[in-house]
Each structure stands twice: as C-alpha cells, then as structure tokens.
Amino acid sequence: MDKMLVDGFGDVTITNDGATILDEMEVQHPAAKMLVEVAKTQDDEVGDGTTTAVVLTGELLGKAEQLLEKDVHPTIVVDGYKIAAEKALELLDDIALKVDPTDKSMLKKIAAVSVATKMLAEYGDQVGDFAVRAVLEVAEKEPKGYRADVDDIKVEKKPGESISDTKLIQGVLLDKEVVHPGMPKRVENAKIVLLNCPLEVEKTEFDAKLNIKNPDQMKAFLDEEEKMLRGMVDKIASAGANVAICEKGIDDVAQHFLAKKGVLAVRRVKQSDLEKLVKATGGRVVTNLDDLGSKDLGSAQLVEERKVGDDKMTFVEGCKNPKAVTILVRGGTQRIVDEAERAVHDALCVVRDVVVNPKVVAGGGAPEAEIAKRLRTYADKLSGREQLAVRAFAEALESVPMALAENAGLDPIDTQVELRTKHEHGAIWAGVDPFKGKVADMAKQNVYEPLAVKVQLIKSASEAAGMILKIDDVIAASKMEMKGPPKGPEESGEEAGEY
Ligand SMILES: Nc1ncnc2c1ncn2[C@@H]1O[C@H](COP(=O)(O)OP(=O)(O)OP(=O)(O)O)[C@@H](O)[C@H]1O
Ligand SMILES: [Mg+2]
Numbered sequence: 001m002d003k004m005l006v007d008g009f010g011d012v013t014i015t016n017d018g019a020t021i022l023d024e025m026e027v028q029h030p031a032a033k034m035l036v037e038v039a040k041t042q043d044d045e046v047g048d049g050t051t052t053a054v055v056l057t058g059e060l061l062g063k064a065e066q067l068l069e070k071d072v073h074p075t076i077v078v079d080g081y082k083i084a085a086e087k088a089l090e091l092l093d094d095i096a097l098k099v100d101p102t103d104k105s106m107l108k109k110i111a112a113v114s115v116a117t118k119m120l121a122e123y124g125d126q127v128g129d130f131a132v133r134a135v136l137e138v139a140e141k142e143p144k145g146y147r148a149d150v151d152d153i154k155v156e157k158k159p160g161e162s163i164s165d166t167k168l169i170q171g172v173l174l175d176k177e178v179v180h181p182g183m184p185k186r187v188e189n190a191k192i193v194l195l196n197c198p199l200e201v202e203k204t205e206f207d208a209k210l211n212i213k214n215p216d217q218m219k220a221f222l223d224e225e226e227k228m229l230r231g232m233v234d235k236i237a238s239a240g241a242n243v244a245i246c247e248k249g250i251d252d253v254a255q256h257f258l259a260k261k262g263v264l265a266v267r268r269v270k271q272s273d274l275e276k277l278v279k280a281t282g283g284r285v286v287t288n289l290d291d292l293g294s295k296d297l298g299s300a301q302l303v304e305e306r307k308v309g310d311d312k313m314t315f316v317e318g319c320k321n322p323k324a325v326t327i328l329v330r331g332g333t334q335r336i337v338d339e340a341e342r343a344v345h346d347a348l349c350v351v352r353d354v355v356v357n358p359k360v361v362a363g364g365g366a367p368e369a370e371i372a373k374r375l376r377t378y379a380d381k382l383s384g385r386e387q388l389a390v391r392a393f394a395e396a397l398e399s400v401p402m403a404l405a406e407n408a409g410l411d412p413i414d415t416q417v418e419l420r421t422k423h424e425h426g427a428i429w430a431g432v433d434p435f436k437g438k439v440a441d442m443a444k445q446n447v448y449e450p451l452a453v454k455v456q457l458i459k460s461a462s463e464a465a466g467m468i469l470k471i472d473d474v475i476a477a478s479k480m481e482m483k484g485p486p487k488g489p490e491e492s493g494e495e496a497g498e499y
Contacts, residue, residue, distance in 0.1 A: 001407075002119065002339075014335050016118055017342045018051030019043035030476075031468050038464045046456045047150070047349020048114045048449075052400055053457040059399040060465035063392035072385055078466045080389020083382070084375055085462035088393070089455060091374045092367060093359075095428055096451040101139075101146050101358040107132040109446045110354055111347040113363055116447075118343040119336070123163050130168045131347035134325045137170075139355050146355050150348045154276055154326040157337040160309030165330040166340070171300065171317035172280050173326040174273055176266045178305045178314065179250055182259035190264075190303040192316070193241040193292065194274055194283045198248035199232050199258075199267075201225050226253055233257040235289045239296070243303045247274050264303055266314050277316065280324030353450035362442035363449040364431030365401025365419075372397040373423045393462075401432045408434030415439060 005013045005024045013024055019039040027033050035054050042053040064077045099106050111128035120127055139148040156173050178185060212218050229251055236244055236258070244250075244258060244265040258265045269277075278285060283298020301318025308328070316324075329344055331337035354360060361367040375394040379387045398416065405415040415432060418439045422430035431442040442448075 012335065013338070015339050015342060016051075017339075017346070018054055020342060022050075022054065030474060031471075034464050034468060038460045041460050042453075042456055045460075046353050046450065046453045048346045048353075049453040049457045053461050055399060055403055056396060056457060056461040057464050059396040060393065060461060061468060063396050064389075064465065064469055067388055067392055070388075072388060074469045074472070076385045077389045077392070078469050080386035081393055081462050081466055081469075083386055084379075084390040084393035085458055087375060087378055087390075088371050088397070088458050091371050092361065092451065092454055092458070095367065095370060096359040096361050099354065099358050099360055101355045102136065104132055104136075106360070106448065107135075107351050107354060110350050110360065110448050110450060113447050113449060114346045114350040115343045118346070119339050120163060120343040123166070126164065126166065127344060127347050130166065130327055131344065131351045133168060134327060135348060135351040135355055137325045138323045139352075140323075145358070148352045148355050150345070150352050151272075152276070152279065152323065152325075153348055154273070154324075155329060155341055155344055155348075156313075156326055157329040157331075157341045158308050158311065158313075159331060159334045159337050161330045161332075163329075163331045163336065163340050166344075167328045167330075169315065169317070169326040169328055170322070170324070171315060171319050171326065172273065172276050172324050173328060174245070174266055174269055174314040174316065175311070176269055176314055177312035179265050179267050180255040180259045182256070183264050184262055185264070186302070186304040187242050187264045188302055190243045190300045190316070191241050191294075192243040192245060192277070192281050192283055192298040192300060192303065193236055193239065193296065194245050194277055194281070194285050194298060195289075196247040196271075196274065196285050197287050197289065198250070199229070199244075199246060199254040199265075200249050200251040201228055229254040230257055232289050233261060233263075235292055236263065237261045239292045240294045241297055243300075245269055245274070245277060247271060264305075276324065280316065280319035280321050282320040350450050350453065353452040357450070357452050359451035360448045361451055361454055362429040362431060363447040364433060364440075364442040364445070365398075365404050366429045366431030366442045367454055368397040368400040369419050369423050369431065370428050373420070404432040404434050408432065408437050410434075410437055 002014050002016045003021055005021065015021060022036040022039045027036050035057055038057050039050040039054050042050045060081065067077050068074060108128040111131040112124035115121060115124050115127050134153045135148055138152040139146045154172060156175055233254055242263055244263055246267045247269050250265055250267040255265065274285060277298065281298025281300050284296040286292050286296055299320050300316050303314065303316050305312050305314050327344055329337050329340050331340045372394040375390055379390040382390060401419055402412050402416060405412050419430060422439060427441060429441050429443040430439055433440040433445060
C-alpha cells in the first residue's frame with residue numbers, strides 16, 4: 001500500500017518509497033535519525049531496497065533488545081552481529097546467480113520487480129524496457145565489465161496524458177521554450193553554443209548615478225547598451241552557431257538580434273542539463289564570449305521546440321554522442337508523475353546495479369530466508385555468547401519474508417513454518433508470493449533482484465544497528481531558549497543575542 005504524507009503546509013506526497021517517506025517525516029529522536037540515514041545510503045548506493053533496509057535495522061535492534069534483557073552485554077551483540085553480517089555477505093555471494101550484464105530479458109525482469117511494489121506496477125514491462133534501453137545506452141565497456149551512471153540519464157516529468165504515454169527520447173530534453181517568437185522552432189544540423197554567461201548588459205555591483213543633461217546623452221547611453229548586446233550576438237553568429245543554450249538570462253534586445261540572425265535560443269537552463277549537453281553534443285561551456293570559437297560548438301542533428309501537454313519543451317536529438325537519453329514521465333496528475341518518477345529512478349538503479357555487478361538473487365524474501373537458515377547452521381558451530389547474536393541476526397533477516405507475508409494477508413506463523421520447511425528441503429528460492437498469497441519458488445516466478453541491493457542492505461543495517469547498540473547514554477544540549485524576540489545583526493547591541 002502507498003502512504004499519503006501531509007506536511008505542515010498541507011502539501012501532499014503519495015509514495016511507497018521508503019527513503020521518500022522517511023525523508024518527508026520530521027524525525028526527532030537521534031537514533032531514529034540514523035535509520036533515516038540508512039534509507040538514504042541505501043537509496044544513494046543502490047537505489048532500491050530502502051524499506052527493507054529500515055525494516056531490517058529495526059528488527060536487528062528489536063532482537064538485540066531481547067538479548068540485552070537476558071543480560072547479554074551490548075558489545076557481545078555488536079560483535080555477534082558483525083560476525084553474522086560478514087558471514088551473510090559470504091553466503092549471499094555463494095547463492096547469487098551470475099548473469100550476462102547485457103541480457104535484456106533478465107534486466108527487464110529486474111526492473112519490473114523493482115516497480116512491482118509501486119503504483120507503476122501495471123506498466124512494469126514498459127518501464128522495464130525503457131530503463132534497460134536507457135542504461136545500456138549510457139553503459140560503457142571497461143576491461144573489467146561495465147560502467148554506468150544513472151546521472152547520465154535525464155528523467156523529466158510533465159503532468160498530463162497517462163503513465164502509458166511515458167516516452168524514451170534519444171537525446172536531451174530541456175523543460176524550456178524558445179525565448180523569442182521570431183526565432184526558428186526547428187533547426188536541423190544544429191551547431192550549439194553552450195553558455196554560462198548572461199547575454200545581458202552586466203549591472204554594476206554598486207549603485208551608480210548618471211546625470212543626463214540632454215536627450216542625446218540618453219540615446220547614446222542606450223545605443224551603447226544595444227551595441228554591446230549586438231556585439232555578443234555577433235560573436236555567437238560568427239562562430240557559426242545556430243542554436244544558443246544559456247544557463248543565465250538573455251536580454252530582450254539580445255533575443256531580438258538572435259532572432260534576426262536565425263539563432264534558436266533557450267535561457268535559464270539548469271546547470272545539470274548543461275553538463276549533459278556537454279557530454280551529448282561534444283560542445284564546451286563558454287564563460288566568456290571573447291573566447292568563443294567554432295571548436296567550442298556542440299552538434300546535434302535536430303533541435304526543436306515541441307508542445308508537451310500545455311507547455312513547450314526543447315528537444316535536442318541525434319546528438320554527436322549517442323549516449324544521451326531522456327525519459328519523459330507522464331501521468332494524470334502532479335502526484336502521479338512524482339511517484340512515477342521515483343519508480344523510474346528505482347528501475348534505472350536496479351538495472352545499473354546488475355549491469356555493473358552482474359549477479360542476482362531471487363526476491364520475495366527467498367534469499368533472506370535461505371541466509372537465515374545457513375546462519376543458524378553456522379551459529380551452531382560458534383562457541384560463546386556471540387552465537388545468540390548470530391541467531392538473532394538470522395531471525396531478523398526472516399522478518400523480511402514475514403513482512404511480505406503480512407502485507408499479503410497471509411498468516412505469518414504458517415508462512416514461516418512452510419518457508420523453513422521448504423528451505424530445509426533445499427528449495428533455495430522459496431519465498432513469499434504476495435499476489436498469489438502462497439509460498440512459491442521465486443526464481444520460477446521470474447522475481448529477481450540485484451545482489452548489490454541485498455549486499456548493501458545487510459551492510460548498512462548491521463552497521464547502523466551496531467552503532468546504535470554501542471551507545472549507552474545520550475547527552476543532549478538543553479534546548480536553547482530565547483529571551484525576547486530575536487534581533488537582526490545590524491540592530492543587535494550589547495544585550496542582544498542573549499539566550
Ligand atoms: N512479484 C513479487 N513477488 C514476490 N515478492 C516481490 C515481488 N515484487 C517485489 N517483491 C519483493 O518486495 C520487496 C520490495 O518491496 P518494496 O519495493 O516495497 O521495498 P524496498 O525495495 O525494500 O524499498 P523501496 O522500493 O521503497 O526503496 C522485495 O523483498 C521484493 O523481493
Ligand atoms: Mg523496491
């Protein structure tokens with residue numbers, strides 16, 4: 001199920017993404033803040049499994065509490081968890097399946113599973129297809145496998161139409177319109193200048209006063225400004241550019257001159273977009289127009305303004321470097337596109353994870369159940385009290401399939417028994433199928449997840465739990481109480497700023 005989060009201003013976010021939920025929440029307790037960090041790390045590192053990571057950390061702490069009540073010292077629990085986490089990682093690697101990093105059908109399955117729990121579930125195939133194509137497009141072959149960065153894939157969202165109208169665009173899409181109606185709306189064989197200086201007359205940093213005594217002086221002043229702007233546009237045109245993309249503003253007069261020269265111009269483009277254009281078009285960012293030369297220009301087959309919904313957007317297609325893709329997410333309302341964008345992000349991340357590290361495990365809590373079983377066997381060999389902590393770790397891992405069972409309305413105890421029995425009989429990939437409401441072989445159901453997601457969640461959950469367990473006291477500064485209303489720095493005298 002999704003969660004509806006309403007903030008202090010009444011803004012609503014609807015999501016099922018663990019990291020987003022925690023990010024939106026106002027968490028006060030310092031230990032709880034660490035759980036928020038776990039979700040964030042999981043999101044940054046692998047992009048999926050944030051909810052599972054938090055559930056696992058919480059469960060590790062819960063089980064630790066039971067041990068502490070039995071007078072097991074926290075350091076023993078921490079050591080035990082560390083041993084268990086190391087062993088779990090080793091075992092995970094043992095059971096993981098090697099795949100071909102360019103096997104599209106496998107990658108699609110993985111993307112579909114990552115969105116299966118999201119609102120986008122019914123579009124799993126389509127989103128999966130886009131995610132796989134986009135990631136493989138930007139992936140680069142290296143001697144030891146592939147390198148891929150999801151930041152190279154631009155995800156743009158625009159409310160309107162429906163999720164099924166989400167598109168994959170070969171090129172960079174700018175959420176900006178052409179600045180002047182007199183400019184061309186379509187330029188083929190574009191020579192693009194990428195600017196991060198304004199095409200405006202610079203304002204002085206201090207206030208200046210001009211005394212103008214007659215209208216001629218006023219005219220001369222304005223003419224000079226116009227000349228400067230015309231000079232800027234001339235530099236752009238003489239370098240051979242027919243498209244100008246600017247991170248800063250473009251003055252009305254400069255727009256007019258650009259239009260006269262037949263240059264298509266777009267202003268106030270995001271810095272990240274400019275960086276993507278650098279990669280895509282092979283151009284260089286120009287900070288000073290005096291240095292502009294034809295070698296700085298990027299190229300693309302087509303730059304065109306098109307209408308998307310109510311807005312106009314600029315498409316830069318057929319770039320010099322084909323490794324430039326944009327996914328344009330559509331959806332009925334703003335909140336739908338927001339959540340769809342998050343799901344697309346998850347899908348891109350899991351595909352990237354597998355392309356970079358081509359190992360997978362089945363999902364549905366199967367690997368957690370299998371690792372729990374193997375950890376219990378391993379615990380039997382340990383002497384000392386750490387054994388108890390390793391067992392507790394195994395139980396905490398089992399909470400993952402249990403949570404899935406509960407969410408699917410299954411009886412947790414029956415499911416646990418069935419799951420354990422199946423795993424004892426060698427069914428490694430027996431997990432919970434929440435849709436059919438039974439324990440089933442997840443690999444046969446094509447439910448696969450990247451190994452990297454599971455590895456990261458064990459690492460961050462165990463480390464965060466260990467860190468919290470090592471704390472035996474919280475020393476907090478008393479709340480700052482203000483005496484009287486705060487004063488601005490300029491009016492604060494001797495007695496001001498007292499707390
Ligand atoms: N078709 C499926 N059958 C069984 N289990 C599934 C299926 N699809 C997903 N799962 C399981 O659902 C769990 C993931 O749930 P969910 O996506 O809600 O949380 P998360 O990935 O931990 O966090 P988030 O996606 O919020 O970052 C995984 O354990 C995955 O194996
Ligand atoms: Mg997920």
